[in-house]
Amino acid sequence: MNRIIKIILLDILKNKIVLAYTLILAALSWSSFALEDNSAKGLLTILNVILFTVPLVSILFATIYLYNSSEFIELLLSQPIKRRKIWTSLFLGLSLSMVLAFVVGAGIPLLINAPDSVGLMMIMVGSLISVIFVALAFLSSILTRDKAKGIGIAIMTWLFFALLFDGIVLFLLFQLADYPIEHAMVAMTALSPIDLARIQILMHLDVSAMMGYTGAIFQDFFGTAVGLIVSFLLLCLWAMVPFFISLKKFNQKDL
Numbered sequence: 001m002n003r004i005i006k007i008i009l010l011d012i013l014k015n016k017i018v019l020a021y022t023l024i025l026a027a028l029s030w031s032s033f034a035l036e037d038n039s040a041k042g043l044l045t046i047l048n049v050i051l052f053t054v055p056l057v058s059i060l061f062a063t064i065y066l067y068n069s070s071e072f073i074e075l076l077l078s079q080p081i082k083r084r085k086i087w088t089s090l091f092l093g094l095s096l097s098m099v100l101a102f103v104v105g106a107g108i109p110l111l112i113n114a115p116d117s118v119g120l121m122m123i124m125v126g127s128l129i130s131v132i133f134v135a136l137a138f139l140s141s142i143l144t145r146d147k148a149k150g151i152g153i154a155i156m157t158w159l160f161f162a163l164l165f166d167g168i169v170l171f172l173l174f175q176l177a178d179y180p181i182e183h184a185m186v187a188m189t190a191l192s193p194i195d196l197a198r199i200q201i202l203m204h205l206d207v208s209a210m211m212g213y214t215g216a217i218f219q220d221f222f223g224t225a226v227g228l229i230v231s232f233l234l235l236c237l238w239a240m241v242p243f244f245i246s247l248k249k250f251n252q253k254d255l
Helices: 002-013 016-035 039-068 070-077 083-113 117-143 145-174 182-191 194-205 208-222 224-254
Strands: none
Touching: 002 083, 002 145, 016 039, 016 083, 039 070, 039 117, 039 182, 039 194, 070 083, 083 117, 083 224, 117 145, 117 194, 117 224, 145 182, 145 194, 182 194, 194 224
């Protein structure tokens, strides 16, 4: 298993797309701190990168890599290796490579320019987002053998969590404005890993006051130690559940 992970990790780290992704993250991160007059503005700029660029690259790259590695996977299946070990090794190799690219590209500038709890929080959340969308990529690729359909599912998944989910939440807020649904909004954030990441970082940036009464509700829950633990557990579940569903389908799939 460790040998498979090592092969996958070395193969991905030599990939020009991953190198370009790392360099782009580094350029965006360094320029965000260099162009802004204080670190808080730079952190908000990097937050947008974490919430949109990191999930998109993670899910697209992992999905395409899995389809392009179909022959390698079939070769591994012909060996006396359990399917669970093969799929888990692929997941760990891809996750580690995307997390490493994120940490090198965005983590180093964050540690240098924001060496506090907020910077560490952004690195942890960005790493978790990378793993979550790699897991969603595994689920997308196992649902169909058609590469175009698989990539389409991956893009629609990212589009839903990055844009459409917020639209649905805003629609509900406007339609049910006369009802006390603030606490329900807190519960709804568990349905989107990107929203969980956004709110958790915004709470630590002390900008919840700009979010009105709902922001105060978020602060009361996510601003506490219990809320912090719950949000990280939910993010971990977002990484584990899609992967284990894909693992179950991979074990049952006739290749």
